[in-house]
Amino acid sequence: MVKKWWKESVVYQIYPRSFMDSNGDGVGDLKGIISKLDYLKNLGVDVIWLCPVYESPNDDNGYDISNYQSIMSEFGTMKDWEDLLAGLHDRGMKLIMDLVVNHSSDEHAWFVESRKSKDNPYRDYYIWRSGKDDPEGDGVTEPNNWGSFFSGSAWQYDEATAEYFLHIFSKKQPDLNWENEKVRKEVYDMMTWWLDKGIDGFRMDVINLISKVPGLPDSKEGESGFINGPRVHEFMQEMNREVLSKYDVMTVGETCDVTPDDAILFAGEDRGELNMVFQFELMGIDSGPTGKWGVAPWKLSEFKKIVSKWQVELQGKAWNSIYLNNHDQPRLLSRFGNDGEHHSVSGKMLATLLHTLQGTPYIYQGEEIGMTNVRFESIDEYKDIETLNMYREYRDNGHDHSAIMNSIYAKGRDNARTPMQWNDEANAGFTTGTPWLAVNPNYKEINVESALADEGSIFYYYKKLIELRKRHDVIVYGEYVLVDAENEQIYAYTRTLGKEQLLVILNFYEHPARFVLDREKVSFDSNTAELLISNYDVPADQDIDQLILRPYEARVYKLT
Template structure:
């Protein structure tokens, strides 16, 4: 890759000029004819990718998962989904990527995990479990005429309907901004954050990754109290939660803390690139996220351009970028 410092105020970085090739592992290259792409399949095409002029590969989630959201519902951050191969296959892929002079970037999905993750299984087991506060549990607001529990607030899931799922184990709801099996992690809990950093970030830094594409990186900080959202769409009782979940009060603190964890963890001098999926933000907020002196994100992308001329009630987004 060519690194230029033509602008006097721009410090050259490998990720500023790198061409990144995204790989969706499920459909990229199937090495064993089981109908699914896999790590060995990706490895077999690395020379081809390099010949195309790519400087780095970014692989969408390949972690162990029930695949309710095509891998964005992670049951174990430290394990490759067996259909894609083994951890050793992934480590070999990282090594080969580096030997070819390219960088390896992986997806970091830590706003939520799978309901099959051991953290959530513990959290849902009882109201007194030590990990109960690692997720957002709330009692029903009440019960309707048929005796069905009413969700704690009027937030809408990005996948439609209420953002809350009722769990009969303890007769409370848990927050999930996405599908019903993707409970949101509670970043207000310091022990939870430390576990996220260690398992989802540190484990892969220790195995040589060069960066992270950070999934829904603006949603970690929810407004305390989780109040009802203003009624914007009068055609539904479920309303967009953005005012209370996107670019929240502690979001910059959380990204600075995670960035510091990365810098402290890496001992071999490599610079870790982070690109955040930050959905919607003002220009000033975008600058806060990416200011080099603030140590939050290397860069970001958002969906402002995809919503041009759309009414506010129609503005939405998905994991597909």
């Protein structure tokens, strides 16, 4: 497999609004991030992915961009951003920026022009259609039946020209028209501008939605008119040819609803598109049939099946990105671990998984200290547009308040967005003012200061895993093989590179579990093996043919 720096790197994702506030206005900012660069260096991460910091009316916290080449004033200035980049580069770290070009804000100058008149030069920068005449007589006249990710129709009527515009996300996020060559050129020029400023790559927001099916037909059950549309690979190859191929950068595309075969088209080594994609299959495991807001139990065998499918099918063909949470998802520890009694060991067990699969690991801010989901009493304390729109829609449809709150506690995006917990002082040391979103009340126990003071903390475990990645090529490049598919309590697999072999054994539950090594699947000479890392004290030279694993115990052995 071809060696690349972005395969060997560990990425740390920053959600700037919630990371660190430097001026007491309750909103995280660039100077706040700069003040924490030594913290990030200490953790040992190589690349920072910065969520959007561009000018934005913040309908969707920066994912609605009104000017792609300026910095949101709440976050600071372009000079602050340049200082951040220099501060990272001085410390040997890299920066990747969020590229949000499926849509812009409705306050972007292009859209302000576009909505003025049908013959405006910018009209075709967006997707406008006239309404249907309402043949069914049900009052529905939207151009087609597409729904928005954020509830309701994906079409918004605009009085100025009596037409509808398409918005797959909020109505303040009109979709750009990628069929228009001028739009593509604007995007490529803007990307080049940032790359020439010295950034090291892009994370591309919902990039597999940019090509829409011509004619915009109604979507039928199980089909979509905009996921992996007909021209998406043509556009990605054009973007690569015009822009990315000229720089040594890393790219990761956020792609929803993709299979491994789709991912190979986007990120195949010989495709000339992207380096890797984020896929969401595991994120659906606990939803049941009703979609994202459903809360259903999940089985470890199913979890392993999903992870293994991606590991095996991409092996040698495309590179995986590995994440267990991000700014849109609940906290990994609350979702897949145990945020009560077994907080620390389960956080470390999940970290072991994150860092020992094949692919580039992504740590989401706060994960390294074991931050958890939050439960606010009142819906008024929530800020996320997706959550608030869903709440309104479900209430209108007669759902019970407390049932909706339970979905929000399990799945709401604000779980990930509560401010970073730096210490046990007021507002967790995030701000001296009033935070834009309340701090999780558990900050007295869970915070950076106490993590740094405790050598057995989750933080130091992450740090050690990152160090191991730098020392053992097998962690980066080794081939993955699942050891015991049916076991409902233990997840075990090997990673093999030439003569080097790792054996990873994870107990996913709070009950002790017996692990019996299947020598037909895992062959090596001696009965003992070198323990690289564990979240418990493990006796030296223990026979690993049979083990009793303690609650959430994780072990990584090197077999030779």
